[in-house]
Amino acid sequence: SKKRGRNAFEAFAPAMQADSNLRMTVEEGLRTALAQEELVLHFQPKVALADGRLLGVEALLRWNRPGHGLVAPSDFIGLAEDSGLILPIGEWVLRQACADAVRISTRLGYAVPMAVNMSPRQFRQPGLLHRVEEALETAGLAPALLELEITESVLIDDTEVAAALLQALHRKGVRLTIDDFGTGYSSLSYLHRFPVTTLKIDQSFIADLPSNPYSEAIVASVIGLARSLKLHVVAEGVETAEQHQRLCAHQCEGGQGYLFSHPLSLEALCQMLEQRQSV
Ligand code: C2E
Ligand code: CA
Ligand code: CA
Ligand code: CA
Numbered sequence: 001s002k003k004r005g006r007n008a009f010e011a012f013a014p015a016m017q018a019d020s021n022l023r024m025t026v027e028e029g030l031r032t033a034l035a036q037e038e039l040v041l042h043f044q045p046k047v048a049l050a051d052g053r054l055l056g057v058e059a060l061l062r063w064n065r066p067g068h069g070l071v072a073p074s075d076f077i078g079l080a081e082d083s084g085l086i087l088p089i090g091e092w093v094l095r096q097a098c099a100d101a102v103r104i105s106t107r108l109g110y111a112v113p114m115a116v117n118m119s120p121r122q123f124r125q126p127g128l129l130h131r132v133e134e135a136l137e138t139a140g141l142a143p144a145l146l147e148l149e150i151t152e153s154v155l156i157d158d159t160e161v162a163a164a165l166l167q168a169l170h171r172k173g174v175r176l177t178i179d180d181f182g183t184g185y186s187s188l189s190y191l192h193r194f195p196v197t198t199l200k201i202d203q204s205f206i207a208d209l210p211s212n213p214y215s216e217a218i219v220a221s222v223i224g225l226a227r228s229l230k231l232h233v234v235a236e237g238v239e240t241a242e243q244h245q246r247l248c249a250h251q252c253e254g255g256q257g258y259l260f261s262h263p264l265s266l267e268a269l270c271q272m273l274e275q276r277q278s279v
Helices: 002-033 077-083 086-108 128-139 153-158 159-172 203-207 211-230 241-249 267-279
Strands: 040-049 055-067 068-071 113-117 148-149 175-181 196-202 232-236 254-256
Touching: 002 055, 002 077, 040 077, 040 086, 040 267, 077 086, 086 113, 086 128, 086 148, 086 267, 113 203, 128 148, 128 159, 148 153, 153 159, 153 175, 153 267, 196 211, 203 211, 203 232, 211 232, 211 241
Parallel strands: 055 113, 113 148, 148 175, 175 196, 196 232, 232 254
Antiparallel strands: 040 055, 040 254, 055 068
Protein backbone atom coordinates (compact mmCIF):
# COMPACT_ATOMS: atom_id res chain seq x y z
CA SER A 1 0.00 0.00 0.00
CA LYS A 2 0.89 3.67 -0.28
CA LYS A 3 1.23 3.97 3.46
CA ARG A 4 3.57 1.03 3.75
CA GLY A 5 5.63 2.33 0.89
CA ARG A 6 6.08 5.68 2.52
CA ASN A 7 7.01 4.13 5.86
CA ALA A 8 9.49 1.94 4.12
CA PHE A 9 10.99 4.99 2.47
CA GLU A 10 11.12 6.90 5.74
CA ALA A 11 12.86 3.97 7.38
CA PHE A 12 15.33 3.82 4.54
CA ALA A 13 16.11 7.52 4.24
CA PRO A 14 18.02 8.03 7.52
CA ALA A 15 20.21 5.03 6.72
CA MET A 16 21.05 6.52 3.35
CA GLN A 17 21.77 9.85 4.99
CA ALA A 18 24.02 8.18 7.56
CA ASP A 19 25.81 6.35 4.79
CA SER A 20 26.40 9.53 2.81
CA ASN A 21 27.55 11.38 5.97
CA LEU A 22 29.99 8.59 6.66
CA ARG A 23 31.29 8.76 3.12
CA MET A 24 31.75 12.50 3.41
CA THR A 25 33.60 12.13 6.69
CA VAL A 26 35.90 9.49 5.25
CA GLU A 27 36.43 11.57 2.11
CA GLU A 28 37.25 14.61 4.23
CA GLY A 29 39.76 12.60 6.23
CA LEU A 30 41.26 11.10 3.12
CA ARG A 31 41.65 14.53 1.58
CA THR A 32 43.90 15.61 4.45
CA ALA A 33 45.58 12.21 4.82
CA LEU A 34 48.10 13.02 2.09
CA ALA A 35 49.04 16.39 3.57
CA GLN A 36 49.19 14.93 7.09
CA GLU A 37 51.42 12.08 5.91
CA GLU A 38 48.97 9.46 7.14
CA LEU A 39 49.39 7.17 4.13
CA VAL A 40 51.93 4.37 4.37
CA LEU A 41 53.05 1.54 2.15
CA HIS A 42 53.42 -2.02 3.30
CA PHE A 43 55.25 -4.60 1.22
CA GLN A 44 54.52 -8.23 0.52
CA PRO A 45 57.18 -10.53 -0.97
CA LYS A 46 56.63 -12.53 -4.15
CA VAL A 47 58.72 -15.69 -4.11
CA ALA A 48 59.80 -18.36 -6.57
CA LEU A 49 57.77 -21.41 -5.58
CA ALA A 50 60.49 -23.91 -6.45
CA ASP A 51 63.21 -22.50 -4.18
CA GLY A 52 61.80 -19.60 -2.18
CA ARG A 53 63.97 -17.01 -3.93
CA LEU A 54 62.67 -13.44 -3.68
CA LEU A 55 61.15 -12.28 -6.99
CA GLY A 56 60.14 -8.85 -5.77
CA VAL A 57 57.69 -7.08 -3.49
CA GLU A 58 54.24 -5.55 -3.99
CA ALA A 59 53.46 -2.17 -2.43
CA LEU A 60 50.10 -2.22 -0.63
CA LEU A 61 48.60 1.02 0.60
CA ARG A 62 47.51 1.58 4.22
CA TRP A 63 45.92 4.62 5.84
CA ASN A 64 47.07 5.40 9.34
CA ARG A 65 43.82 7.17 10.17
CA PRO A 66 43.72 9.03 13.51
CA GLY A 67 41.42 7.19 15.89
CA HIS A 68 40.99 4.25 13.53
CA GLY A 69 44.39 2.59 13.37
CA LEU A 70 45.73 1.14 10.15
CA VAL A 71 42.90 1.15 7.59
CA ALA A 72 42.97 -1.37 4.71
CA PRO A 73 42.51 -0.18 1.12
CA SER A 74 39.19 -1.99 0.71
CA ASP A 75 37.75 0.59 3.14
CA PHE A 76 38.78 3.65 1.15
CA ILE A 77 40.03 2.88 -2.38
CA GLY A 78 36.49 2.80 -3.81
CA LEU A 79 35.76 6.17 -2.29
CA ALA A 80 39.08 7.53 -3.49
CA GLU A 81 38.15 6.34 -7.00
CA ASP A 82 34.71 7.96 -6.89
CA SER A 83 35.98 11.28 -5.58
CA GLY A 84 39.00 11.48 -7.86
CA LEU A 85 41.34 11.46 -4.85
CA ILE A 86 42.85 8.29 -6.28
CA LEU A 87 44.84 10.49 -8.68
CA PRO A 88 46.94 12.37 -6.09
CA ILE A 89 47.00 9.28 -3.87
CA GLY A 90 48.14 7.09 -6.75
CA GLU A 91 50.84 9.59 -7.62
CA TRP A 92 52.06 9.54 -4.03
CA VAL A 93 52.08 5.71 -4.05
CA LEU A 94 54.10 5.64 -7.27
CA ARG A 95 56.73 8.06 -6.01
CA GLN A 96 56.93 6.53 -2.56
CA ALA A 97 57.17 2.98 -3.92
CA CYS A 98 60.02 3.95 -6.27
CA ALA A 99 61.89 5.67 -3.45
CA ASP A 100 61.29 2.70 -1.12
CA ALA A 101 62.49 0.24 -3.79
CA VAL A 102 65.81 2.08 -3.80
CA ARG A 103 65.91 2.09 0.02
CA ILE A 104 65.17 -1.62 0.26
CA SER A 105 67.64 -2.57 -2.49
CA THR A 106 70.38 -0.40 -0.96
CA ARG A 107 69.84 -1.82 2.48
CA LEU A 108 69.80 -5.45 1.34
CA GLY A 109 72.61 -5.10 -1.18
CA TYR A 110 70.67 -6.58 -4.10
CA ALA A 111 68.01 -5.26 -6.47
CA VAL A 112 64.43 -5.84 -5.32
CA PRO A 113 61.77 -5.28 -8.01
CA MET A 114 58.78 -3.22 -6.83
CA ALA A 115 55.19 -3.76 -7.99
CA VAL A 116 52.68 -0.90 -7.76
CA ASN A 117 48.90 -1.21 -8.09
CA MET A 118 47.33 1.21 -10.54
CA SER A 119 43.66 2.01 -10.57
CA PRO A 120 41.97 2.17 -13.99
CA ARG A 121 41.24 5.83 -13.46
CA GLN A 122 44.87 6.60 -12.74
CA PHE A 123 45.85 4.66 -15.81
CA ARG A 124 43.60 6.78 -18.01
CA GLN A 125 44.95 10.01 -16.60
CA PRO A 126 46.79 12.02 -19.26
CA GLY A 127 50.54 12.24 -18.76
CA LEU A 128 50.95 8.96 -16.91
CA LEU A 129 54.08 8.06 -18.89
CA HIS A 130 55.70 11.31 -17.84
CA ARG A 131 54.66 10.77 -14.21
CA VAL A 132 56.19 7.31 -14.20
CA GLU A 133 59.40 8.57 -15.80
CA GLU A 134 59.63 11.35 -13.28
CA ALA A 135 59.02 9.04 -10.31
CA LEU A 136 61.76 6.71 -11.58
CA GLU A 137 64.22 9.55 -12.17
CA THR A 138 63.58 11.28 -8.86
CA ALA A 139 64.08 8.03 -6.98
CA GLY A 140 66.99 6.86 -9.12
CA LEU A 141 65.26 3.55 -9.77
CA ALA A 142 66.01 1.46 -12.88
CA PRO A 143 62.80 1.14 -14.95
CA ALA A 144 63.20 -2.65 -15.10
CA LEU A 145 62.73 -2.74 -11.32
CA LEU A 146 59.28 -1.18 -11.58
CA GLU A 147 56.25 -3.31 -12.31
CA LEU A 148 52.75 -1.91 -12.74
CA GLU A 149 49.83 -4.12 -11.70
CA ILE A 150 46.66 -3.34 -13.63
CA THR A 151 43.39 -5.20 -14.00
CA GLU A 152 42.01 -6.46 -17.28
CA SER A 153 39.40 -3.69 -17.45
CA VAL A 154 42.14 -1.22 -18.35
CA LEU A 155 42.97 -3.25 -21.46
CA ILE A 156 39.38 -3.74 -22.48
CA ASP A 157 38.15 -0.13 -22.40
CA ASP A 158 39.95 2.53 -24.35
CA THR A 159 42.22 0.14 -26.18
CA GLU A 160 44.10 2.62 -28.36
CA VAL A 161 45.24 4.88 -25.55
CA ALA A 162 46.15 1.89 -23.39
CA ALA A 163 48.16 0.28 -26.20
CA ALA A 164 50.21 3.41 -26.91
CA LEU A 165 50.90 3.99 -23.23
CA LEU A 166 51.83 0.40 -22.52
CA GLN A 167 54.14 0.22 -25.52
CA ALA A 168 55.90 3.37 -24.35
CA LEU A 169 56.29 1.99 -20.81
CA HIS A 170 57.50 -1.30 -22.24
CA ARG A 171 60.13 0.46 -24.35
CA LYS A 172 61.37 2.11 -21.18
CA GLY A 173 61.70 -1.33 -19.59
CA VAL A 174 58.82 -1.05 -17.09
CA ARG A 175 57.07 -4.37 -16.48
CA LEU A 176 53.36 -4.99 -16.65
CA THR A 177 51.30 -7.46 -14.64
CA ILE A 178 47.66 -8.37 -15.15
CA ASP A 179 46.24 -8.45 -11.62
CA ASP A 180 43.32 -10.66 -10.55
CA PHE A 181 43.76 -12.62 -13.77
CA GLY A 182 40.83 -14.88 -14.58
CA THR A 183 38.12 -12.85 -12.88
CA GLY A 184 37.48 -10.20 -15.49
CA TYR A 185 36.88 -11.16 -19.06
CA SER A 186 36.62 -14.28 -21.12
CA SER A 187 38.42 -12.76 -24.08
CA LEU A 188 42.16 -13.34 -23.99
CA SER A 189 42.79 -11.61 -27.31
CA TYR A 190 44.22 -8.54 -25.59
CA LEU A 191 47.18 -10.58 -24.33
CA HIS A 192 48.96 -10.49 -27.66
CA ARG A 193 48.07 -6.86 -28.32
CA PHE A 194 49.76 -5.57 -25.19
CA PRO A 195 53.30 -6.02 -23.86
CA VAL A 196 52.24 -7.94 -20.76
CA THR A 197 55.06 -9.57 -18.75
CA THR A 198 53.21 -11.40 -15.95
CA LEU A 199 49.83 -12.97 -15.18
CA LYS A 200 48.80 -12.92 -11.54
CA ILE A 201 46.23 -15.61 -10.79
CA ASP A 202 43.44 -14.24 -8.63
CA GLN A 203 43.38 -15.40 -5.04
CA SER A 204 39.81 -16.67 -5.31
CA PHE A 205 41.08 -19.58 -7.44
CA ILE A 206 43.95 -20.30 -5.06
CA ALA A 207 41.62 -20.25 -2.04
CA ASP A 208 39.70 -23.13 -3.64
CA LEU A 209 42.77 -25.37 -4.02
CA PRO A 210 42.68 -28.32 -3.83
CA SER A 211 39.03 -28.95 -2.94
CA ASN A 212 37.48 -27.43 -6.07
CA PRO A 213 38.47 -29.25 -9.28
CA TYR A 214 37.12 -26.41 -11.43
CA SER A 215 39.39 -23.87 -9.76
CA GLU A 216 42.31 -26.23 -10.05
CA ALA A 217 41.60 -26.66 -13.77
CA ILE A 218 41.51 -22.88 -14.21
CA VAL A 219 44.77 -22.47 -12.28
CA ALA A 220 46.42 -25.18 -14.38
CA SER A 221 45.25 -23.62 -17.62
CA VAL A 222 46.39 -20.12 -16.69
CA ILE A 223 49.82 -21.55 -15.83
CA GLY A 224 49.85 -23.38 -19.18
CA LEU A 225 48.75 -20.23 -21.00
CA ALA A 226 51.54 -18.22 -19.38
CA ARG A 227 54.06 -20.89 -20.31
CA SER A 228 53.04 -20.98 -23.96
CA LEU A 229 52.96 -17.18 -24.21
CA LYS A 230 56.33 -16.98 -22.39
CA LEU A 231 54.89 -14.84 -19.61
CA HIS A 232 55.71 -15.00 -15.94
CA VAL A 233 52.96 -16.30 -13.68
CA VAL A 234 52.37 -15.59 -9.99
CA ALA A 235 49.65 -17.04 -7.75
CA GLU A 236 48.30 -14.66 -5.13
CA GLY A 237 46.76 -15.55 -1.79
CA VAL A 238 48.82 -18.68 -1.10
CA GLU A 239 47.99 -19.55 2.50
CA THR A 240 48.60 -23.27 2.97
CA ALA A 241 51.36 -25.78 2.33
CA GLU A 242 48.88 -27.81 0.35
CA GLN A 243 48.12 -24.91 -2.01
CA HIS A 244 51.86 -24.38 -2.38
CA GLN A 245 52.30 -28.06 -3.22
CA ARG A 246 49.46 -28.03 -5.82
CA LEU A 247 50.95 -24.93 -7.46
CA CYS A 248 54.39 -26.56 -7.58
CA ALA A 249 52.83 -29.66 -9.14
CA HIS A 250 51.45 -27.40 -11.90
CA GLN A 251 54.86 -25.72 -12.19
CA CYS A 252 53.62 -22.29 -11.23
CA GLU A 253 56.61 -19.98 -11.16
CA GLY A 254 55.80 -17.53 -8.38
CA GLY A 255 53.61 -17.14 -5.33
CA GLN A 256 52.54 -14.50 -2.89
CA GLY A 257 50.54 -14.95 0.28
CA TYR A 258 50.39 -15.33 4.03
CA LEU A 259 52.21 -18.68 3.81
CA PHE A 260 55.36 -16.76 2.89
CA SER A 261 54.70 -13.40 4.55
CA HIS A 262 51.98 -10.92 5.39
CA PRO A 263 52.45 -7.42 3.99
CA LEU A 264 55.07 -5.74 6.21
CA SER A 265 56.33 -2.23 6.93
CA LEU A 266 59.58 -1.32 5.19
CA GLU A 267 61.55 -1.88 8.38
CA ALA A 268 59.92 -5.24 9.15
CA LEU A 269 60.37 -6.38 5.54
CA CYS A 270 64.07 -5.54 5.53
CA GLN A 271 64.62 -7.27 8.88
CA MET A 272 62.80 -10.37 7.67
CA LEU A 273 64.81 -10.52 4.43
CA GLU A 274 68.10 -9.89 6.26
CA GLN A 275 67.40 -12.77 8.62
CA ARG A 276 66.41 -15.03 5.74
CA GLN A 277 69.69 -14.31 4.03
CA SER A 278 71.73 -15.30 7.05
CA VAL A 279 70.18 -18.77 7.40
P1 C2E B 1 45.39 -6.86 -4.74
O1 C2E B 1 46.26 -6.00 -5.58
O2 C2E B 1 44.77 -8.04 -5.39
O3 C2E B 1 46.29 -7.27 -3.49
C1 C2E B 1 46.20 -8.51 -2.82
C2 C2E B 1 45.44 -8.38 -1.53
O4 C2E B 1 45.41 -9.67 -0.89
C3 C2E B 1 46.10 -7.47 -0.50
O5 C2E B 1 45.06 -6.89 0.29
C4 C2E B 1 46.92 -8.43 0.35
O6 C2E B 1 47.22 -7.94 1.65
C5 C2E B 1 45.98 -9.59 0.40
N1 C2E B 1 46.66 -10.86 0.64
C6 C2E B 1 47.96 -11.15 0.49
N2 C2E B 1 48.22 -12.44 0.79
C7 C2E B 1 47.03 -12.99 1.15
C8 C2E B 1 46.64 -14.31 1.57
O7 C2E B 1 47.44 -15.25 1.68
N3 C2E B 1 45.32 -14.49 1.83
C9 C2E B 1 44.41 -13.49 1.72
N4 C2E B 1 43.15 -13.76 2.01
N5 C2E B 1 44.74 -12.23 1.33
C10 C2E B 1 46.04 -11.99 1.04
P2 C2E B 1 45.08 -5.36 0.66
O8 C2E B 1 46.46 -4.91 1.01
O9 C2E B 1 43.99 -5.16 1.67
O10 C2E B 1 44.69 -4.65 -0.69
C11 C2E B 1 43.44 -4.88 -1.28
C12 C2E B 1 43.36 -4.28 -2.65
O11 C2E B 1 43.45 -2.86 -2.60
C13 C2E B 1 44.49 -4.72 -3.57
O12 C2E B 1 44.19 -5.99 -4.09
C14 C2E B 1 44.47 -3.62 -4.60
O13 C2E B 1 43.47 -3.87 -5.57
C15 C2E B 1 44.05 -2.41 -3.78
N6 C2E B 1 45.24 -1.61 -3.47
C16 C2E B 1 46.19 -1.78 -2.52
N7 C2E B 1 47.13 -0.83 -2.58
C17 C2E B 1 46.79 -0.03 -3.62
C18 C2E B 1 47.38 1.14 -4.22
O14 C2E B 1 48.44 1.64 -3.83
N8 C2E B 1 46.71 1.69 -5.28
C19 C2E B 1 45.55 1.16 -5.77
N9 C2E B 1 44.96 1.75 -6.83
N10 C2E B 1 44.99 0.05 -5.25
C20 C2E B 1 45.60 -0.53 -4.18
CA1 CA C 1 47.94 -6.31 -6.89
CA1 CA D 1 44.29 -9.69 -6.57
CA1 CA E 1 42.23 -7.18 -6.25
